[in-house]
Every structure is written in structure tokens, then in C-alpha cells.
Amino acid sequence: MWNSLGITPIEALWVIISAFGIYLAFFLLVRGFGQRALASWSTLDKAIVIALGSVLGRVVLGYTPTLTAGVIALATMFGMLRLEGYLRRTKGGAYLGSKPILLMAGEKTLADGLKRARIQEDDLYLKLRQAGIRSFSEIALVILEPTGDVSVLRRGLPIERALLRTIRDRDRIPAELLRPE
Known part of the structure; x- marks a missing residue:
């Protein structure tokens, strides 16, 4: 079955770990650089984001990206968004959220x-x-x-x-x- 999906269970686990790591790194970098990192983007900023997305996609999906790996990565990222939303509504919200x-x-x-x-x-x-x-x-x-x-x-x-x-x-x-x- 795994051969038909194009990914082994270990590779799937690495996709999940990579997606989690990239999400966490992105979160920490945005927190470290502040809200300004999201405020106004020049044309160069937008080009850099597109390039970063490509690089990050390769990091998350590994050397041989497959549809299955992409779905696992997307599901992991959406799961992290859901977890972050839950934590914002609970006691962790003070750190996760920024004040105006x-x-x-x-x-x-x-x-x-x-x-x-x-x-x-x-x-x-x-x-x-x-x-x-x-x-x-x-x-x-x-x-x-x-x-x-x-x-x-x-x-x-x-x-x-x-x-x-x-x-x-x-x-x-x-x-x-x-x-x-």
C-alpha cells in the first residue's frame, strides 16, 4: 500500500516533523521580528516570500515530493493553525497574541x-x-x-x-x- 502512495511511514513521519518545525520556526521569527514583518511588503519582500515558500516546501516535503507528502504537510500545517487558535483562546494566548x-x-x-x-x-x-x-x-x-x-x-x-x-x-x-x- 505504501508503494502506491509514494511514501513510506518513516518518510510520512519526517514530513510531519518538518512541517511542525517550519511552522514553529516561522512563528518564532515573526514574533522575534514583530508585527512589522507582516505590515507592508515591497515588491522585493513579496519575491523573497515566494522564494522562501519554494525552499520551505522542499524542506517539508523532502527530496522526492509526492501528492501524499503534500497532503500530509498541508494537514499538519492546518492542524498547527487549529492548535494555535485553541491556545490563543486559553491561557497561552497572552504569549501567542500580539497587542496593538x-x-x-x-x-x-x-x-x-x-x-x-x-x-x-x-x-x-x-x-x-x-x-x-x-x-x-x-x-x-x-x-x-x-x-x-x-x-x-x-x-x-x-x-x-x-x-x-x-x-x-x-x-x-x-x-x-x-x-x-
Whole structure:
């Protein structure tokens, strides 16, 4: 039976171990490099990701990739996603999840937030332009989300405090930007 699948039980086990290892390494690297690693990608970044995907695929699938090995690797990766989701909902969630990082409060750029997020000021300005910001006076808050996206909230209506409960340094948000309690 194994001959018809193109993979031996030992090779299947190595595919599972490799997929687990690559998933763990990717997770740790993204955590180590921060949310910025997912924020905005240049054309070169995208090309590198495609190349890395090819290399990682070979690492996971081994020297003789087969359909069976590919299915085992995919099932392992999806299993790891499911496990990560479960752990995020339990006690492990504090480490697995990232908190949003405050980058700007009003017109003030928060240098420590940029440093923590590993974002250069020029990258921040790019995100502001992409959000249609023409003047710093339009800005209420700029937040780097756990997904790597940058949220730009404009001045106008006061912001609900509940929307900001998970943000680091939320005490630095000027009271006039917030809805009264």
C-alpha cells in the first residue's frame, strides 16, 4: 500500500516533523521580528516570500515530493493553525497574541511605539498617505494592529474607549479624543 502512495511511514513521519518545525520556526521569527514583518511588503519582500515558500516546501516535503507528502504537510500545517487558535483562546494566548501598538496619538508621533513596532518614520508616513491623510491635524490615532495592518483613525467623533482596551500605552491618548465615560 505504501508503494502506491509514494511514501513510506518513516518518510510520512519526517514530513510531519518538518512541517511542525517550519511552522514553529516561522512563528518564532515573526514574533522575534514583530508585527512589522507582516505590515507592508515591497515588491522585493513579496519575491523573497515566494522564494522562501519554494525552499520551505522542499524542506517539508523532502527530496522526492509526492501528492501524499503534500497532503500530509498541508494537514499538519492546518492542524498547527487549529492548535494555535485553541491556545490563543486559553491561557497561552497572552504569549501567542500580539497587542496593538500605538504609533501616533493626535499629531504626536510616539518614538517608543515606532521602535517597539520596528517601523521607520518614513514607513509610517507611507501608511498615512495611503489612508488619505493630508495633514497631521486630521489624525486622532495611528495603531499597528496584531495583523500587521496600520489603522488610521481620523479626528471627528470621539473614540469609544472599549475599542482601545487592548492597546499598549492607551493612557497616552489625549482625553479630548475619547468619548466620555
